[in-house]
Amino acid sequence: MRYFSSKLPQTYKATRNALAGCDFSTKLSPWLALGALSAPQIIAALGEHERVHGKTDSTYWIWFELLWRDYFRYLHLQHGAKLYRAQGLSTVAFSATAVDVSAWQAWARGETGEALVDAGMCELYQTGYLSNRMRQIVASYLIHDLRGDWRQGAAWFEHCLLDYDVYSNQGNWLYIAGRGTDPRGGRRFNVAHQARQYDPDGAYRSRWLG
Numbered sequence: 001m002r003y004f005s006s007k008l009p010q011t012y013k014a015t016r017n018a019l020a021g022c023d024f025s026t027k028l029s030p031w032l033a034l035g036a037l038s039a040p041q042i043i044a045a046l047g048e049h050e051r052v053h054g055k056t057d058s059t060y061w062i063w064f065e066l067l068w069r070d071y072f073r074y075l076h077l078q079h080g081a082k083l084y085r086a087q088g089l090s091t092v093a094f095s096a097t098a099v100d101v102s103a104w105q106a107w108a109r110g111e112t113g114e115a116l117v118d119a120g121m122c123e124l125y126q127t128g129y130l131s132n133r134m135r136q137i138v139a140s141y142l143i144h145d146l147r148g149d150w151r152q153g154a155a156w157f158e159h160c161l162l163d164y165d166v167y168s169n170q171g172n173w174l175y176i177a178g179r180g181t182d183p184r185g186g187r188r189f190n191v192a193h194q195a196r197q198y199d200p201d202g203a204y205r206s207r208w209l210g
């Protein structure tokens with residue numbers, strides 16, 4: 001919880017979408033996932049930080065992200081096993097027979113040829129962690145560009161992530177696939193645009209692809 005005795009929470013909103021580094025986000029997810037820390041303990045540390053350094057948009061945003069974690073838990077309480085169907089909560093069927101298994105394998109191995117996606121998949125496999133932004137980009141690429149099975153993506157994350165949490169993982173994959181509760185029908189990220197915005201000098205790609 002060193003994060004909250006530093007000034008980093010004051011800039012969280014501006015830094016949270018970064019791809020690399022220790023300090024751009026709290027990095028508390030593995031401890032939460034393992035039950036070594038609870039959300040109320042984090043909220044208490046956040047409150048103490050705000051008392052000393054002041055409340056800002058950024059400190060609010062840490063609280064807001066923890067709400068997402070709660071939200072996905074309540075989603076499971078409400079919908080249970082429906083969240084594990086290929087179609088999720090959507091009325092639109094999903095046909096797994098059309099899925100190209102070799103595309104999934106290339107995705108999981110970081111061999112799609114799309115450098116930003118491949119770099120993310122290398123980081124995930126080698127470290128067990130991936131920034132939220134990269135999780136969104138690689139998930140979107142599997143679902144919307146490769147037309148893969150979102151459940152295979154969720155299963156690969158389960159295999160790799162140190163902070164694997166069934167509620168947050170399933171909930172986020174459903175959200176990006178457009179098979180959760182979001183009325184916008186999925187989130188597609190344009191990889192070239194994301195690379196320009198979040199890795200303009202290519203440092204992240206070079207780091208993981210050499």
Ligand SMILES: Cc1cc2nc3c(=O)[nH]c(=O)nc-3n(C[C@H](O)[C@H](O)[C@H](O)COP(=O)(O)OP(=O)(O)OC[C@H]3O[C@@H](n4cnc5c(N)ncnc54)[C@H](O)[C@@H]3O)c2cc1C
Nearest residue numbers: 025026027028029065066069132135163164165168169172
């Ligand atoms: C496809 C996909 C799969 C994911 N799988 C997991 C998972 O298995 N386990 C997991 O803990 N998180 C998961 N997330 C959410 C998020 O990416 C991580 O919680 C976050 O990157 C962890 O780093 P951090 O602790 O530094 O987060 P911070 O940005 O510091 O956020 C603080 C805390 O808020 C919560 N949080 C932040 N963003 C989210 C979110 N989108 N959904 C739910 N809770 C959030 C986490 O508990 C996190 O530790 C997933 C996101 C996506 C897009």
